[in-house]
Amino acid sequence: MSSTTTSPRRALVIGASRGLGLVLADELVRRDWQVTATVRADGDELRAMARRSGGRLTVESLEMTSAEDLASLRKHLAGTRLDLLFVNAAIDRGNLPIDQVPTEMFTEVMVTNAFSPMRALEALRELVAPGGTVAVMSSDQGSISRNTEGGYELYKASKAALNQLMRSYTTRHADDAHTKLLIDPGHNRTRLGGFDAPLAPEESIPSVVDVLEAQAGAPGLQFLDLNGEVVPW
Template sequence: MNDTTRSTARSTALIVGASRTLGLGLAAELLRRDWDVIGTVRGTRRTGLHDLADASGGRLTVETLEMTDPQQIAALRDRLASRTLDLLFVNAAITRGDLPIGEVPTDMFTEVMVTNALSPMRVVDVIGPLVAPDGTIGVMSSDQGSIAQNTHGGQDLYRASKSALNQLMRCHAAREADGARTLLLMDPGWVRTELGGPEAELSVEESVPGVAETIERHRGKGELHFVDHLGQVVPW
């Protein structure tokens, strides 16, 4: 694809973890903003993303990915090898309850860290090269990953996993310091999802437009940014 073609074509986003809530909302918002979207789901069960794809006029395609399986990540990269992405955004996280860290079983610790920190970075490392040199790579982080803002404790394992994700993105940014890609750690705010709970301040519909706007405003800036859905800097 030559420069003229790229300048007139729609931007293309790959959203890893787009079957529901924030990921699904971001896919819908980017479609509204005239992006083409590739979204991933786990397994073969029909999801809201499939319904969105059916209504998209071919602008949304659905791929299957179990993000914790390195072979599936490599296979997705191979299937998309002919595409150039303007945005790779990894939206994935789990929590297993609010336990003091000393009470967390080893298998639970491993599961959360693999899902929330290691696997997103595997996606970034393996699929990131498909992103255009001036494109954006983002991962869904949280203000709970901020060490500076942790004044009340709680959610020890989830917080630690998001802090680990932030640190690993910092490592990635250092390795890619000569590149022009923009790297984003995105805090969507406290959102009413299965993860955020029913008492959270924001609905998905209130959070996602700000997430998309922040992504678009940081396009072409380069370097690593830890920001929230309002575009404000989150302290490390």
């Protein structure tokens, strides 16, 4: 009698030192994915998780805003075939009206929240197998049609810019056979979301992974929430 073995699904999670990215890496490991996750200077909790994972989680250092770091990671992972590339990155510098935002702050937030995630996708997309998924953590704060309440103008603008850039990415790479997703994980209790938010990452991220797994192989770009519902642009 012959038997066959199935290779584990492979994921690369960019930005997993804490918060949503950390829980995402953990949830994928729980579902028997083989996961590589990146951290910046910190990452003790992720590294401890890797030691407990039985080899299913490995950790790489990456400063996502550095083109040199991205190129180095791409070279290091050459030959790896990913089923999922997930980019998670966001900062918030407070609730200032846009006319009060210093130029340096505007640049920092836009580079971190919009430009760098897209540059990461471009640098690493060739590692994703045909039929695999490229996904970016977005927010309903980036929905223009839902922007009916004041506040957090720079953060909202950065996520709207991210969504628009992902549209352009999809147009340029329409024939690459990758599923493309923008994910709104809901309002979570993290350093970014605040500790009075209604959701815990341990509640929302399993639903996010359900969406990622359910959408695998779907064509085009979708902007979806943690329940798989369409978020309006």
